Amino acid sequence: MKISEASQASGCHLETIRYYERIGLMPSPTRTGSGYRSYSEQDVERLRFITRGRDLGFSLDEIRSLMRLDQNGDLACEDVTRLAQQHLIDVQERIRDLQRVARELERTIRSCGGGVRAQCAILDALKHSPAPGEAA
Amino acid sequence: MKISEASQASGCHLETIRYYERIGLMPSPTRTGSGYRSYSEQDVERLRFITRGRDLGFSLDEIRSLMRLDQNGDLACEDVTRLAQQHLIDVQERIRDLQRVARELERTIRSCGGGVRAQCAILDALKHSPAPGEAA
DNA sequence: CTTGACTCTGTAGTCGCTACGGACTCTACG
């Protein structure tokens, strides 16, 4: 199938497919006589694999590793689990960071509610607060 | 003060200060006879303003807007609040996305716990799950 | 036979930095 069909079938943006090929994440597909890329069902599965990995927040490098482990066959499971667990930890940390940010924003926005415009509490916070996250 | 001192005083990386100047987020500072940048206390405050904005996840463009609003004086408060609220919504959305990702990862990792290595549940999930987030 | 949709390649832009190379300046020590 042609690249636009592979794109539709995999849910992966057309230009992104070419990008994955360029960086060696996807193999160079076979070509038609006139030079058009021709993808197999297996290629589409690989694209879906990558897309799902991205949806789960894995980096392209991590996905590369996962695919290598997948091809290795034996002993892969442990390594895969380790990679996934580390990734989960990273995600959880990012969540905590963002929650801290959200709390800080809420606090700041709330303090501005009054509407006395002589000085804006939000701008004030940006100017004078002791770096959010630092201190309690 | 020189750039390295301004860097220390503001907590903003030295090269980042030059970068902010290059993109017009910081004004061009005065220069010493030999061409060294010379920063005032006001400049440092501006740098801190930017850094705190970044810590709260605002983009440099949003920070640019905030600073413009700050200089406008009147009527700014409403606009500032709107900007901050929109940003809060974005942050909350990102948190939800990440939480979904974390749940999905936990589920997948858990299902791999057994350790029968004939086929890895994590890789399987990446291969066959109906795109996480889609469907319940 | 022409029109329009598709595909090709290569390159540049995005965001927010960070790092480098090679030249200059300044300070302290001998």
Place this chain on the structure above:
DNA sequence: CGTAGAGTCCGTAGCGACTACAGAGTCAAG
């Protein structure tokens, strides 16, 4: 006075993960 080392200058390139574009070629339908 000379020199070593630290600091600064500028311009450019790299990161990650795309996305967008220009200009050329290809293909199918009317």
